Amino acid sequence: MADSMSAMGQLLAAQGRPDEGLHKHAAALEIRRQLGDTVGIAESLNNLAVCFSQTGDQDRALSHFTECLEIMRKGKDPVRECKCLLNMGACYAEKLDFDVAIEIFEQAHAVCRSCGDLEDEAACLCNIGSAQVQKGKMEDALEKY
Numbered sequence: 001m002a003d004s005m006s007a008m009g010q011l012l013a014a015q016g017r018p019d020e021g022l023h024k025h026a027a028a029l030e031i032r033r034q035l036g037d038t039v040g041i042a043e044s045l046n047n048l049a050v051c052f053s054q055t056g057d058q059d060r061a062l063s064h065f066t067e068c069l070e071i072m073r074k075g076k077d078p079v080r081e082c083k084c085l086l087n088m089g090a091c092y093a094e095k096l097d098f099d100v101a102i103e104i105f106e107q108a109h110a111v112c113r114s115c116g117d118l119e120d121e122a123a124c125l126c127n128i129g130s131a132q133v134q135k136g137k138m139e140d141a142l143e144k145y
Contacts, residue, residue, distance in 0.1 A: 002031035002040060009047055018054035025051060042071040046084060049091075058091045065091065078115035082108045086120065089127055098131045105131065 009024030029044035049064035065088045072081040085108035092101035109124035111117075129144035 002028040002035070002037070002044070005031065006044060006047060009051070013047075013051050013054060018051040022048060022051045022055075038071060038075060039077075042068045042075070042077075042080065045071070046080075046087070049087065053087070053091055053094065056094075058095050061091050062088060078111050079117055079120070082111045082115070082117055082120045082124075085111065086123060086127065089131075093127070093131055093134070096134075098135045101131045102128055 005024045005028035009021040009028065011021075012018070012024060013021035025044055025047040029041065029048065032040035032044055045064045045068035049061040049068065052058075052061035052064060065084055069081065069084045069088070072078075072084055085104055089101045089104035089108060092098070092104060105124050105127045109121060109128070112121035112124055125144045129140075129142075132138070132140040132144060
């Protein structure tokens, strides 16, 4: 049931209806908490955070990403940890806090390198470069791109 609710939430968010997706992801989270499904809880927290970010509520998104990140680190899941950090960095960039965004993207980069996740490693570097551009640091951006 939780997987179905989660899938509906993702579909609604993809259709540009993140407010409706929030309700489905919250329901999935509740079910997963009752079941003690740690990985599912982290997934639901991540999905809620993405929806909050899509609605412009970066602070609530960051709160959920932070809780998700704690679970990923305890479970030693570096690939999901990296994705969570990438999402967190994007929230900070949306808040125009590029210094913190860069710090988070650099953390994500280190995690990606440690587990050999080349695709997300490249995404980290691009995100660092983009944040550097926003700060007006073109030479630093070129180094990362």
